[in-house]
């Protein structure tokens with residue numbers, strides 16, 4: 137494989153020019169980058185458990201876990217450690233090497249950190265890699281989680297800086313960047329992406345990917361979510377994004393962040409197999425498996441395996457390659473292991 141240079145100085149015009157390429161030219165270029173940096177027939181398969189669901193005080197317009205929206209999601213307390221361990225053991229038995237845990241909080245309180253740290257340590261003790269998505273982190277939280285054995289932290293920037301205020305009013309874009317900085321400073325690996333199809337323009341989709349690519353380090357994992365419009369949320373009636381535009385977003389993400397793993401995340405249930413195949417060609421190298429992402433649907437595991445067979449794909453089973461590529465590999469996943477609100481936030485909502 138040839139290492140493609142990584143850049144952190146992408147301009148909006150450059151990113152837009154990629155979006156504007158003829159579709160076939162864009163996919164050819166993206167797939168070339170993918171082949172240069174990854175096994176293009178391997179797909180990392182991850183699962184996520186919601187360890188604290190619903191009742192969130194934030195107002196993310198896409199999210200059924202926000203307490204202020206009437207979406208039917210029942211708020212639950214932080215799971216007991218034994219219950220999480222039982223789920224982690226089941227995931228490991230099913231082939232998981234990493235266990236992702238999400239909590240629908242604005243962020244953990246200081247008093248929550250020891251409890252989550254104990255959960256992380258216990259899961260780590262099973263021989264699993266650990267990932268958490270808990271929202272905004274306070275002073276010392278990232279280091280405490282790292283010390284407990286956390287490997288990865290998920291926190292998404294959601295959308296372009298200039299569109300962010302249309303979607304979320306209870307936390308600032310800068311808040312997210314600061315949490316990402318704390319994650320990096322603590323030596324945790326970063327999972328960070330966003331959502332498309334929330335009514336943003338193409339230029340704003342370009343702005344999301346430009347912001348991700350120009351972070352001080354490219355996230356090891358870049359989840360690209362397609363909005364799942366959930367009844368009861370402000371975005372319930374948002375027009376569906378053209379599937380080819382979603383594929384373009386995957387392709388542009390692949391080109392901008394050549395060594396990151398681009399994850400096909402929320403919204404996959406709304407995509408037919410042909411669109412998913414195009415996403416894999418365009419550079420998606422990871423999916424979430426299971427029948428729900430916290431509160432919205434996801435294709436079932438058997439269907440995913442059948443699709444893999446039809447496309448001659450195989451689950452990625454290499455844990456570390458270049459130091460920038462991570463692997464939370466799951467050959468098969470129990471359907472109820474997957475979680476996250478079907479959208480995104482870096483909380484328990486949809487990484």
Ligand code: SF4
Nearest residue numbers: 192196199240481483
């Ligand atoms: S996306 Fe996360 S932070 Fe936003 S409302 Fe949902 S659970 Fe809360």
